[in-house]
Amino acid sequence: MKARINERDVDYRIEGESGRPDDQVMLASAIDLTAGQPWAAEGHSVAQFLAPDEQQALREGLTELVREFMRNAGLSVGADFDISQYHHAVGDSKELHLAVVNQIKEIRQERLPLPAALLEARVGELCGRTVQALNPWDGERFFHLRIVRPNCADNNPLHRDVWLPDYRDCVNIYVPLAGSTADSSLTLVPGSHWWPESRTERTQGGAVYNGVSFTVPAVKGAAEPLRIIRPNPGPDEVLLFSPYLLHGGAVNLNPDQTRVSLEMRFWPA
Ligand SMILES: [Fe+2]
Structure with missing residues (x-):
């Protein structure tokens, strides 16, 4: 599939058997936490997050957590290591990168540098209703770090x-921690939360994307160019x-900076 991000061509090659999409709109039978908000039609919004000192504490604490995970993987990382230089630290070692990535997928919220309640309160304000970072489908309270x-x-x-x-009825947040720029930050297709399944072709099960396997199914193509x-x-x-x-599909086009971000999900309380 031809894909363009911010008017730039990117390599987007998906392998995996196609599903048979119907005209179902998944959101139509779910709780929509964007409902009633000025950003409901686009499905996303950028807003001021926590108070400046809290946001700084969040960023610094999570940066230190990344350093800790790197040390657990066997890397020697100083207290002032700039995590945007992560790719130089792991070099060509798939094993080292995997050893770090295996620690960042599902992290217990006790490891957050701030109480999860602070984040819940602010996300609740932005959604106009009370939310909690508790997944009702598996009863877990996790957050995720992404390293790209x-x-x-x-x-x-x-x-x-x-x-x-496990992700129905929630809203996601993306918080930049390092190297998150106009060339690396999360990508999305505005308004697509209301698209019927038939508007894109996707893999039935997990996809192989540019040669790498993922558990989540992926878009294989679309009749129209995706914005x-x-x-x-x-x-x-x-x-x-x-x-x-x-x-997703957010290839990091920074010349020399790894992107690190926090992702966390919130459900109706
Ligand atoms: Fe996702």
Whole structure:
């Protein structure tokens, strides 16, 4: 499939058997946490997040957590290591990168540098209703860190989170921690949370994307050119987005900076 992000061509090659999409709109039978908000039609919003000192504490604490995970993987990392230089630290070692990535997928919220309640309160304000970072489908309270090296196939292909069973009814946040720029931050297709399944072709099961296997199904193609954008929140901001939106495929086009971000999900309380 031809894909363009911010008017730039990117390599987007998906392998995997195609599903048979119907005209179902998944969000139509779900709780829409964007409902009633000025950003409901687009399905995403960039907003000021926490108070400046809290946001700084969040960023610094999570940066230190990344350093800790790197040390656990056997890397020697000083207290002032700039995590945007992660790709130089792991070098060509797939094993080292995997040893780090295996620690960042599902992290217990006790490891957050701030109480999860602070984040819940602010996300609740932005959604106009009370939310909690508790997944009702599996009873877990996790957050995730994403590490996407420059010009590597580390990023997920385009997908809806709700193609996996545990993410219905929630809203996602993306908070930049390092190296998140107009060339590397999360990509999404505005308004696609209301698209019928038939508007895109996708893999039935997990996809192979530019040669790398992922558990989530992925968009294989679309009859129309997809308008993929990067909202690019600043260091004090948050990107809120519906898990029903097509998103991902965010290849990091920074010349020499790894992108590190926080992702977390919130459900109606
Ligand atoms: Fe996702």
